[in-house]
Amino acid sequence: MSLQPNESNSSIIKINAKYISYAHTICASSAFLAALIVGVWLHYYKIVENGYYGYPDEWFPSVSATIGDRYPERSIFQILIALTSGPRFLLLLISYIRLYDSRRPNFGVFGVVCGIIRTVTCGGWVYITSTDDHDAHDVFMISYIVLTIPWEYYVISSTPSRTNLKKFRLYTSLTFFTTLIPLIYFFIQHKVHRVAGAYSIYAYFEWALIILDVLFDSWTALDFKDLTISLSSTKPLQFSIDQTEAPIISKEEINLKPKSKDDVPFLELLINSINSFIFWSVITSLLLTIWFFPLWNMGISGFELTILSFLLSFILIIPPIKQILNSFPQISRLITVILGVGAYKIEDPDSRLISVAIASSFASISLANEVYHYGQSNSNIRSKYYYTTFSIGLILSSLVKFANQTNNPIWPIMNESNGGWNKTGLVIGILAALLTPRVKPTSISINVEQKPAKTSLFFTGLGLGGLIFSLHAMLTDSSTIIIWNWEGYPIQGPIPVPHGAITLIFMIIGSYLGLSQSISTKLLSGLGIISSIILYLGTEWIGYIGGLGYILFLMISIPIILGNASKFQPGVIFTLGFLVHIILMLAHVWIVAYAFVPGGWILRERTDIILGSSTGLIVLGLLTTNISSFKKGINNALYKVKRILIILSILSVLIAYLRFPKQDPKPYHPNSKLITAGIWTIHFGLDNDMWASEGRMSSLIQDLELDVVGLLESDTQRIIMGNRDLTQKLGEDLNMYYDFGPGPNKHTWGCALLSKFPILNSTHHLLPSPVGELAPAIHATLDVYGEKVDVVVFHSGQEEDEEDRYLQSLGIRDIMGSSDRPLILLSYLVTTPKEGNYNLYVSKESGMYDIDSSDWDRWCEYILYKDLKRTGYARISRGTITDTELQVGKFQLLNKGDDVNYLNERINEVEVDEDLRFPNIFYGDGVRDHRFHVFDEPRYFQ
Incomplete structure (x- = not known):
C-alpha cells in the first residue's frame, strides 16, 4: 500500500523514509547512552547502590537508577527521549503502510494500535520514575514489555518471507525474550x-534489553529504503509516501490461497475453548469433593464410588442417544455447567458431591460425543481446531488457577466469601453451552465406524486413558511439576512464582506444536520416555527441564490421541479410556494413602510405577497410530489459534509479574525481638462444610501476629486434593517466606513452614516409617533479628504403628540434638505428656524443653524449645476450619549472659509488657469462632 503524490504539484520537502528510522535510532540510543555516561561520571557510587549493597559489591547501575534517580542525567534522558516521539509515531505510520496486507486489514490495525499504546506506556515509565511512584512505574514498564509481544509478532509475521529482514527481526526478537529468563533469575x-x-549482573541483561529493543525498530531502515516521503505545495498541503523502488518481495511470491470453505469461525473456536475449560474445572473438582469424605472418615467412606461417574460415556453405544446428543450437544454441556459450576449453591456436602458427580458424567459424555463427531465430519480442519480447543481449555484452567493462587474460582469448594467467581463462571459457561455448535455428519452414516490403518481400539483406549490421567495429574496446575522438584532453601531451582509462567508457556508451545504436527510419533515417544525419567530422577532445575520436556510430550500428544479415538465408537473407546483414567487415579491415591486402603502395600511409594505406566500407555497409543491423514490441511488451522495462544502467553507473564512479592516480609514486633510461633494441622485446606479455608486461615494467622507457623497435612499437590498449593496463597496474603516441605513425589501428607524471617537454609526429612505412613519434617535455619535460629516442623506417624513412631522420635531427637543454635519444634507427636516417646523429644540428648509441661490436655500438637526465653503460650480454638486447634508460643532471643528459665513459673498478664501479649480479641467469644480455650486465657512465663 502506498500514498501517491499529485505530480502536478511541486514538492516542498522530499526525504527517504529510512532517515526517519535513523532519527528514531539515534534519539533513543543517545538518550540512554547520555544518561549512563553522565550518571557514571557524576554519581557512580550512588546509582550502583541498591537496598542491600553498594560498591564494590555492586558495580553496574540498573536502567531505572541511571535514568530516574539523579539530576542532571534524568533531565538529559527525558529531553532526548522526548525528541524520539516524533520519529516514533512516523515510524508506526510508515510501518503500517509498508506492512499493510489487504487479506488481513484488521491485523494491520491491531498491530499499529498495539504499537501506539506501547509507545504511550514507554512515556509512562520514562516520566514516572520508580522514585516518583514505584507501582505506577512498574505497571507501565511491564505493560510496555507485554505489548512488545504483539507488536513484534505483528511486524515479523507481516514481513515478507524468504528475506533477510524477516530473519534479522525474528532473531532480534527471540534474543530479546530469551534475555528475560536470566534477567528474572538474577x-x-x-x-x-x-x-x-546479582543486581549488577541483572543490570547487564536489563541494558541488553534496551539495546535489543532499539535494534528491533532500527531494522526499519532496511524496510524503508525504497520509500520516499513528499510534502507538496497544494492547498491544503499534501503528505504522501511514494514507493520508488521494487518491493522486497513480489506479490507473485506470496501464497494467496482463497479462504477455505472448511475454515472455522473464531466464535466457534472460542466457545469450544470455554466448554473445555468448564470440562477441566468440573472433572478436577470431582476428586477434590470426593476427598472430603475419606478425609473426615479416616478411611474408605463409600462416596468414592462416585468416581465411576466418568463411565457414563458408555450410553453413547445406544444409537438414538448418540443421535440426539449430536443434534443437541447443548444438552450435555448445559447439565455439566449447571450441576458442576452451579453446585456451589448446595450447602450440604453430600448433595454437592452428587451434583458434581452427575456433572462429571455429562462432561465425559460431551467430550466423547464431540470428539467422535468432529472426527467423523467432512472437515479435516474443523476437527483439528476442536482437538486444540481441548488443549486450550486445559491451559485456561491452569492459567486461572495461576491467577487465583492455585484455587479454581469456579470450583464447588469456592463461594463469594472465599474468593469464588462461581456466578461469573456459571453465566459464561451457560452462554458457551447454549452456543455449542452442532457438527454435521458426513454422507456416511454416523453409526459406521472407520478405523485408521495400523490401529486397534484397545491400544487407542489405553493411550487415551493414560493421556487424560497424565494431563489431570501433572498439568492442571502450573506449580505441580515445580513442586516435584522443590528441595528447599537456599533456592536452587524453579519456584511457583514466577516460573509457573514458564510451565504455562511450554503448555502453549506444546499445544501449537501439536496442531502443526511437526514431530513424528517415534520422536515424540522418545521425548516422553526420556523427559519422564529426568523428571522422576532429577531435582531442582534438572528435574524441571525434564518436566518441561514432559509437558511438550503431553500437549503434542493431545490431537494425535483424540484424532485417533474419533475413529471408533465413542461409547466404547471413551468408556475404556475413562476406565484406565480411574484405575490410574486410584493408584495415584494408593501410593500415599497405602496405610488406609486395602492392598495399599502393593503401591506404597511407587510414583515410578504410576508415572511409568501412564507414560507407557501414551507411547503405546502413539506408536500404534497412523497420523498421515491427520496432517492434511493443517496450515490453514494455525492462524486463528495463534491469536489465542499469544494472548494466553501474555497473560501468563503478566500474572507472574503481578504476583511476584514487592516487599520483604517483616516481623510483627521487632522492637521487642519477639518470635511468635504456631503449629496447626490444617486438614488440606477444606473446612468442616467442604469449603476452601485458606482465606480464614490467613485471617487467623494474621490476627495472632504469627512470625513463624508450621502447617501439617498441607500437601495438596495431588489429584485428590485438586492439585493446589496452600502455601502460595497463605505466603502471599500474609507476606511471608514459605517452604512447601517434601514434595508430592515424596509420598507424605505434607508439612510446610511460613516465616516472617528470611529462611537461610531448609532440609527436608522423611523419618523412618517401616510400616505406616511416612513422617515428613522440615529443619530450617532462620535469620531472626540478625541471629540464626532453627525451626523444626514435624508430623509423626499414626497411632497404630508404635514402632514407626518410636523410630521417628529417635530421628527427630537426633536432628534437634545436632543443632547448637536456639531451636523451636512445631510438631504433631501423637503422645501423652511426660509418657512414652515424649521423653525422647524432651530429653538431655535433644536439649529440648516443653513450652508448658503442666498442660496435660495434649495428644498431637506440641511446641518445644531450647536456648530461647519463653514468654507466652496459648491454645486457640479452630472454629469450623479444621478439627485441630492452633497452638502458639512466644519467645525472645537471649541477651549475652542471660540465664534460661525452663521452669513453669507463670506470671499474671499485667506483669507482661504490652508488646509481648497475645491479642485480646480472643478473650470471651473471640472472633469468627476463634478464642482462647482449654485455659480460656493465654499463659505467660517469667
Missing part, C-alpha cells in the same frame, strides 16, 4: 536471596 537472586553482585 532479579530473584537479588530480591529474594540478597546475593551480592
Whole structure:
C-alpha cells in the first residue's frame, strides 16, 4: 500500500523514509547512552547502590537508577527521549503502510494500535520514575514489555518471507525474550536471596534489553529504503509516501490461497475453548469433593464410588442417544455447567458431591460425543481446531488457577466469601453451552465406524486413558511439576512464582506444536520416555527441564490421541479410556494413602510405577497410530489459534509479574525481638462444610501476629486434593517466606513452614516409617533479628504403628540434638505428656524443653524449645476450619549472659509488657469462632 503524490504539484520537502528510522535510532540510543555516561561520571557510587549493597559489591547501575534517580542525567534522558516521539509515531505510520496486507486489514490495525499504546506506556515509565511512584512505574514498564509481544509478532509475521529482514527481526526478537529468563533469575537472586553482585549482573541483561529493543525498530531502515516521503505545495498541503523502488518481495511470491470453505469461525473456536475449560474445572473438582469424605472418615467412606461417574460415556453405544446428543450437544454441556459450576449453591456436602458427580458424567459424555463427531465430519480442519480447543481449555484452567493462587474460582469448594467467581463462571459457561455448535455428519452414516490403518481400539483406549490421567495429574496446575522438584532453601531451582509462567508457556508451545504436527510419533515417544525419567530422577532445575520436556510430550500428544479415538465408537473407546483414567487415579491415591486402603502395600511409594505406566500407555497409543491423514490441511488451522495462544502467553507473564512479592516480609514486633510461633494441622485446606479455608486461615494467622507457623497435612499437590498449593496463597496474603516441605513425589501428607524471617537454609526429612505412613519434617535455619535460629516442623506417624513412631522420635531427637543454635519444634507427636516417646523429644540428648509441661490436655500438637526465653503460650480454638486447634508460643532471643528459665513459673498478664501479649480479641467469644480455650486465657512465663 502506498500514498501517491499529485505530480502536478511541486514538492516542498522530499526525504527517504529510512532517515526517519535513523532519527528514531539515534534519539533513543543517545538518550540512554547520555544518561549512563553522565550518571557514571557524576554519581557512580550512588546509582550502583541498591537496598542491600553498594560498591564494590555492586558495580553496574540498573536502567531505572541511571535514568530516574539523579539530576542532571534524568533531565538529559527525558529531553532526548522526548525528541524520539516524533520519529516514533512516523515510524508506526510508515510501518503500517509498508506492512499493510489487504487479506488481513484488521491485523494491520491491531498491530499499529498495539504499537501506539506501547509507545504511550514507554512515556509512562520514562516520566514516572520508580522514585516518583514505584507501582505506577512498574505497571507501565511491564505493560510496555507485554505489548512488545504483539507488536513484534505483528511486524515479523507481516514481513515478507524468504528475506533477510524477516530473519534479522525474528532473531532480534527471540534474543530479546530469551534475555528475560536470566534477567528474572538474577532479579530473584537479588530480591529474594540478597546475593551480592546479582543486581549488577541483572543490570547487564536489563541494558541488553534496551539495546535489543532499539535494534528491533532500527531494522526499519532496511524496510524503508525504497520509500520516499513528499510534502507538496497544494492547498491544503499534501503528505504522501511514494514507493520508488521494487518491493522486497513480489506479490507473485506470496501464497494467496482463497479462504477455505472448511475454515472455522473464531466464535466457534472460542466457545469450544470455554466448554473445555468448564470440562477441566468440573472433572478436577470431582476428586477434590470426593476427598472430603475419606478425609473426615479416616478411611474408605463409600462416596468414592462416585468416581465411576466418568463411565457414563458408555450410553453413547445406544444409537438414538448418540443421535440426539449430536443434534443437541447443548444438552450435555448445559447439565455439566449447571450441576458442576452451579453446585456451589448446595450447602450440604453430600448433595454437592452428587451434583458434581452427575456433572462429571455429562462432561465425559460431551467430550466423547464431540470428539467422535468432529472426527467423523467432512472437515479435516474443523476437527483439528476442536482437538486444540481441548488443549486450550486445559491451559485456561491452569492459567486461572495461576491467577487465583492455585484455587479454581469456579470450583464447588469456592463461594463469594472465599474468593469464588462461581456466578461469573456459571453465566459464561451457560452462554458457551447454549452456543455449542452442532457438527454435521458426513454422507456416511454416523453409526459406521472407520478405523485408521495400523490401529486397534484397545491400544487407542489405553493411550487415551493414560493421556487424560497424565494431563489431570501433572498439568492442571502450573506449580505441580515445580513442586516435584522443590528441595528447599537456599533456592536452587524453579519456584511457583514466577516460573509457573514458564510451565504455562511450554503448555502453549506444546499445544501449537501439536496442531502443526511437526514431530513424528517415534520422536515424540522418545521425548516422553526420556523427559519422564529426568523428571522422576532429577531435582531442582534438572528435574524441571525434564518436566518441561514432559509437558511438550503431553500437549503434542493431545490431537494425535483424540484424532485417533474419533475413529471408533465413542461409547466404547471413551468408556475404556475413562476406565484406565480411574484405575490410574486410584493408584495415584494408593501410593500415599497405602496405610488406609486395602492392598495399599502393593503401591506404597511407587510414583515410578504410576508415572511409568501412564507414560507407557501414551507411547503405546502413539506408536500404534497412523497420523498421515491427520496432517492434511493443517496450515490453514494455525492462524486463528495463534491469536489465542499469544494472548494466553501474555497473560501468563503478566500474572507472574503481578504476583511476584514487592516487599520483604517483616516481623510483627521487632522492637521487642519477639518470635511468635504456631503449629496447626490444617486438614488440606477444606473446612468442616467442604469449603476452601485458606482465606480464614490467613485471617487467623494474621490476627495472632504469627512470625513463624508450621502447617501439617498441607500437601495438596495431588489429584485428590485438586492439585493446589496452600502455601502460595497463605505466603502471599500474609507476606511471608514459605517452604512447601517434601514434595508430592515424596509420598507424605505434607508439612510446610511460613516465616516472617528470611529462611537461610531448609532440609527436608522423611523419618523412618517401616510400616505406616511416612513422617515428613522440615529443619530450617532462620535469620531472626540478625541471629540464626532453627525451626523444626514435624508430623509423626499414626497411632497404630508404635514402632514407626518410636523410630521417628529417635530421628527427630537426633536432628534437634545436632543443632547448637536456639531451636523451636512445631510438631504433631501423637503422645501423652511426660509418657512414652515424649521423653525422647524432651530429653538431655535433644536439649529440648516443653513450652508448658503442666498442660496435660495434649495428644498431637506440641511446641518445644531450647536456648530461647519463653514468654507466652496459648491454645486457640479452630472454629469450623479444621478439627485441630492452633497452638502458639512466644519467645525472645537471649541477651549475652542471660540465664534460661525452663521452669513453669507463670506470671499474671499485667506483669507482661504490652508488646509481648497475645491479642485480646480472643478473650470471651473471640472472633469468627476463634478464642482462647482449654485455659480460656493465654499463659505467660517469667
